[in-house]
Amino acid sequence: MIGRMLMGRLSLIAMMVVVGSLSAASQGTLSSWTRDAQRRVVKIYGAGGMKGLEAYQSGFLVSPDGHIATAWSYVLDVDPIVQLDDGRRFESTIVGFEPALELAVLKIDASDLPYFAVESESSANWGDPVIAISNLFNIATGNEPASVMQGSVASITKLDARRGTFKTPYRGNVLILDLIANNPGAAGGALVDARGNLIGMLGKELRDTATGVWLNYAVPAAALRGTIGDIIAGRKTTAPVDTTPMLARDRSHDFTSLGMVMVPDVLESTPAYVDEVVAGSAAQSAGLRPDDLVLLANGTRVESQRSFRKLLRTVDRRDDVNLTIQRDSEILNLVLRP
Incomplete structure (x- = not known):
């Protein structure tokens, strides 16, 4: 854990070095785009599961009416509390989820919120600079902005390419990252490009069972778009249980x-x-x-x-x-x- 925290801090330092090397105008533009993206990321607080794990993670707004995409996990064993960038806290409800994508959609009672547009096609390519925004280690509290890490797309590949060594139901393409985003609280956070456009959702803590290596990855936003839209539109929901017995x-x-x-x-x-x-x-x-x-x-x-x-x-x-x-x-x- 200490090693992973150290690597995370090194990534933050690397971001400062990169930003410091830009021109004053470019630096200001990048800072503005990053800040706009942070306003669309939320902090999620729920349950810690049976093993008393971290009871927090991240999410991002996908509609102005308070719909939030996040990673399906034990944190959502209860309807969680959502905290916005400006510090406001809301009780949320789980609108629906798709286990095969490890995706859940929450809803809070709010409107006119800044949100990410989820595009139908992925614009990410190998080597592209990216920024990961999340509630990493629950460092940001209150109205403090979500944590930011800078890196690049190391590769784009299928998650099951290692023949089942990664225990996850998702079997599609992922963006492999060269930043240390695989830490408590980061799951469900937003991966954005250099202009602050959403390109992926940060994955959960995932370890190769064969080598013990932790994988830093994000699920492309394009893979989530259809399901997010279906859940919001009511075409794919986890309907409440009918409590009227049909049989004796x-x-x-x-x-x-x-x-x-x-x-x-x-x-x-x-x-x-x-x-x-x-x-x-x-x-x-x-x-x-x-x-x-x-x-x-x-x-x-x-x-x-x-x-x-x-x-x-x-x-x-x-x-x-x-x-x-x-x-x-x-x-x-x-x-x-x-």
């Missing part, structure tokens, strides 16, 4: 019948974490493990244990249950067969 209660699934023991349900919004798996049960046969977090059940978002339980009561005991779960940094699809 004695014919519906529950945790016990499927062989799952959940963590203690002590709060109204206790996440659907699996505590134990019963030997010989449907859950064990499906490959479910302790500490798995249930994200979707039959395509519907699982907001809490209580919503999960209500959803199971609408499914006949004779029918399969399709689950999307998060296991560490992996997103997996499992089928529980009674």
Whole structure:
């Protein structure tokens, strides 16, 4: 961790050296573009997951009406608090998410906000200078601007090119960066070009399981555009659970019948974490493990244990249950067969 923090500081120093070498006019223009981009980046505070990890990350505004794109992670186990560049804090709601892209869209009750236009085609090329803007290490608090790091695009490649050594569900092209953006709080931040235009979303902390090397990358904005638009327009949502049972209660699934023991349900919004798996049960046969977090059940978002339980009561005991779960940094699809 110390080494990664040191590298991050070195990148910040490198940015100052680069900016210092520019003409006064160019330096002023770059500073203005960077500051405009910072106003479009937000700080997100939520949950720390089962392992007490950092409960903060980054996001960026994608509409003037308060829609925010960010990385899907354990921080969003609860509806998070969003803090804008000017210091204002808002409660947010999760409008929708796409596990395959590790993307989530939040909404705050605000309007006339500065935002990034998400282009349909990527303008990033190898060697292009870039600026990463994020809530790195939660250094910026209150109305302080988000942290800034300068670097370049080292390469553009598919994330699964290493044959599965990186545990992530995303399988598209990524921008490999030569700056140390793979640190707590940076996930979901904005990667912009030298003129402050959005070109990508900073990825989560990702480590090569074969070599132990940390990967600094961003998902191209063009890969996110369609899904962000669908979620905002309501064409792709994680609709709330229908709490009206469709079938008699004695014919519906529950945790016990499927062989799952959940963590203690002590709060109204206790996440659907699996505590134990019963030997010989449907859950064990499906490959479910302790500490798995249930994200979707039959395509519907699982907001809490209580919503999960209500959803199971609408499914006949004779029918399969399709689950999307998060296991560490992996997103997996499992089928529980009674």
